[in-house]
Amino acid sequence: MKKRERAKRRDNIIFLPGLEKRLTDKGLESLQNKRYQEAITLLEEAREHDPENSDILIGLVLAYFEAGAYIKAKELANEMLLKGIGDYFHMVDLYLTVLIQLHEYQEIVSTIEALFDEKEIPPDRHDHFLTILQFSKRMADHDNQQEPIEEPEPKRPKELNLSSQSLNEQMLTISNLAEKNIRPYMDEITEYLNADTGHPFLKTMLLNLLKEQEYDKKIMVKKFSEDISVVPTELPDVQSQPRVKEIEALLEKRLEHSDPYLLENIKGMVERIFFISYPFEFTPQETSAWAAAFHLLVLNYLGMDADLSDISDEYEITTEMIEQALMKIRELEEISYPNI
Secondary structure, rough: OOOOOEEEEOEEEEEOOOOHHHHHHHHHHHHHHHOOOHHHHHHHHHHHHHOHHHHHHHHHHHHHHHHHHHHHHHHHHHHHHHHHOOHHHHHHHHHHHHHHHHOOOOHHHHHHHHHHHHOOOOOOHHHHHHHHHHHHHHHHHOOOOOOOOOOOOOOOOOOOOOOOOOOHHHHHHHHHHHHHHHHHHHHHHHHHHHOOOOHHHHHHHHHHHHHHOOOOOOOEEEEEEEEEEHHHHOOOOOHHOOOHHHHHHHHHHHHOOOOOOHHHHHHHHHHHHHHHOOOOOOOOOHHHHHHHHHHHHHHHHHOOOHHHHHHHHOOOOOOOHHHHHHHHHHHHOOOEEEEO
16 A cells, blocks of 8 residues: 555645645746736635645735735735744735835834834845835825725626636636626626536536525526536535535445545545536436445545455445446546646
């Protein structure tokens, strides 16, 4: 049996090894290539898995800054300073750069004066911070009523133009809809959901938005060459689909006490696969076939010994049904994380 890679824990959840690194590497690559919105999407996801990783957080501050999301950049940089994440004076410089962009000169003055009062500044950085302090004092005196610049609300386009966008642009467009009334865009959203094209991951995002905004009319959704008519308000929450709960209950019965590490890895895959397939259900209908298939596949991913016939006996389900579920899981796993 191969040695396990150390798993990442957050709130007692253990994530499959390697996912955070893939997200981080892709996010930093996008940042370097000036694809800032793409970098934000990837690094925010990486942050969910490793919330105090300095590389992820610094990359995210820079991506926010370059994308013009100065308020978010300020809040995250300040949070990092308070928690002591990253090189302290590098983070101070980054925080001050954001404050300058926001014209928050009084906050700059307060921050640097506190450093001088506490004798925190190294001798080789003294002149650097003194220059910024003097400049900021002049600017604050010039207009001490200066208010922070609010991030402007992007103008609503007449159309979303999803069909003409790249996958990254589609993800950004859909993410931006979360803070808007989506009803003016329903013609295009309906067309996207019912098209043969369009990423299943993004279609789930749209359905989730429709449910959150209480859209109660029938719409057609097409994924994997199948279609279904749904009313978003009548759909289960994507995080609590009945089939997911049934599968997880079976897994917990077998692994909760004997191997909680393995259990949480399997549950992570279950939730990811059922996010991509939402709101569709696939054959076989037997819950135990899916639980067995997920169990077997994650054992393989972790480099652990796994025998199909043993799993079949444990879950009291035929090997044919397990293989049928395995085939569908592998198909969905290939597309579960766009651009990664």
